[in-house]
């Protein structure tokens with residue numbers, strides 16, 4: 221099959237920490253906001269500068285005022301006040317710039333996330349049914365929310381802040397070297413230790429982080445499945461087992477987290493400790509230099525401050541490295557999703573023909589979901605304009621499959637489906653689907669009102685048309701009984717409505733869009749006889765003059781169709797009117813007798 225590999229990887233092993241191809245593609249998302257990003261980097265540069273100025277002012281204050289004995293006390297106080305005010309000014313500036321910088325980076329991050337989510341959602345809307353069957357909902361949800369969030373972290377605290385840390389480090393090193401090269405070298409003696417500790421930390425955290433992610437994914441998918449299937453779990457008393465499974469997944473996830481917490485808890489104090497040792501070295505070595513008059517007291521004070529702020533960017537860089545790493549993994553998954561081609565190829569010169577004038581034809585149609593496991597085997601079927609045809613057959617005979625092919629949710633492997641002689645693969649997909657109104661086997665309702673579920677928010681459908689559709693579909697009576705009528709909220713998946721009511725609602729929806737071609741895939745569940753007669757009555761009206769394909773699970777549903785097709789193991793076995801088929805005494809008659817024996821014939 222030509223769908224390529226539509227399966228999105230779950231949590232694959234990350235081989236590379238920094239992949240430049242990925243990185244370049246990621247940075248493209250910053251392009252629309254490049255002015256803001258540049259501005260933010262300039263602000264970071266200024267911030268690093270200010271961070272270096274502070275200790276230098278301390279040095280000046282000590283060397284020019286506090287430790288000077290050649291000028292009057294009043295003069296010293298005056299100079300000291302001046303430096304203090306200067307320091308204050310630096311702090312205020314730093315505050316202001318930091319605010320602006322934080323705001324701008326977060327702003328850019330949010331905008332990039334917005335763009336990415338939009339792109340992913342738009343892409344998802346184009347994917348074929350095949351794709352959604354292969355990819356669990358939970359995994360796709362994670363792509364749109366979790367992975368995008370990780371990228372946000374990269375943009376806001378990663379990429380940009382790395383510049384900040386680097387500027388600051390370079391600035392501090394330069395300032396130290398300029399102040400006193402020897403003393404600077406003393407501080408740098410601890411660097412190999414830091415370097416080694418960071419490497420170890422990075423490797424450990426990377427592993428445990430990967431663990432956290434896989435275990436979280438497992439926890440989430442278990443949770444999602446349990447919530448969706450809670451009624452089954454409760455009906456079969458499987459709470460204990462489901463709970464134990466959850467408990468296990470939960471514990472594994474907690475332990476993975478604790479593991480990474482452990483590494484952080486070791487690494488951060490280690491860096492602090494090394495910093496303290498460096499400071500002690502400065503006090504010892506620099507103190508000696510001050511005693512020997514080789515260093516001013518102010519310079520020593522500045523050095524101590526520089527040393528203290530020297531280790532923070534080093535520590536942060538190690539942490540950023542992890543952000544970078546998980547961002548690489550997330551972006552790889554997101555890009556894989558975005559690069560998955562929509563399953564249904566659309567012809568470049570797709571046509572938008574007018575209304576159906578002759579017929580829908582299935583010509584020797586062969587179809588398999590998985591290669592060579594044929595679900596439909598050489599179907600030849602013609603439905604003339606205005607004709608209504610019913611499909612019957614045992615469960616799994618391929619009825620639903622046949623009708624989904626008409627809307628091109630899948631493409632046939634052999635043969636063709638034509639509208640007035642034109643292969644549907646040559647038609648514009650939107651045009652094709654707009655012409656078909658489908659009521660699916662399991663009716664899907666969205667959370668919203670009844671009104672929304674009929675019109676699906678399409679403003680082209682007027683209120684009158686909606687009301688008329690509901691009336692023709694016999695849905696108006698039960699809607700009228702609802703407390704808020706058409707404004708009644710529908711809960712997720714239509715909980716609170718009966719199967720029959722949902723079906724009537726689905727009829728209304730299909731009719732509101734006034735399709736040329738009507739497809740009904742009747743729900744298999746039992747419906748009370750009153751609703752059943754409402755459905756039959758509505759159907760009778762819908763089918764008049766409309767080209768239709770009706771899949772029936774109750775033979776009573778199809779009393780009014782023009783022709784009945786009996787499908788068996790993906791092949792057409794019998795064809796004719798009810799009377800003809802009964803006379804033939806074949807499969808149809810068997811199904812009929814079964815149904816009227818009060819049994820289901822699936």
Ligand SMILES: Nc1ncnc2c1ncn2[C@@H]1O[C@H](COP(=O)(O)OP(=O)(O)OP(=O)(O)O)[C@@H](O)[C@H]1O
Pocket residue numbers: 353589590595613614615616617618619620621622661822
């Ligand atoms: N998404 C899918 N992936 C793989 N196989 C599928 C898929 N959907 C259906 N099938 C298989 O295709 C065959 C035909 O299924 P189909 O849903 O068309 O049957 P049906 O006639 O509509 O049955 P029912 O009366 O129960 O609705 C079945 O054997 C089913 O297992």
Ligand SMILES: [Mg+2]
Pocket residue numbers: 619620621661741
């Ligand atoms: Mg079916």
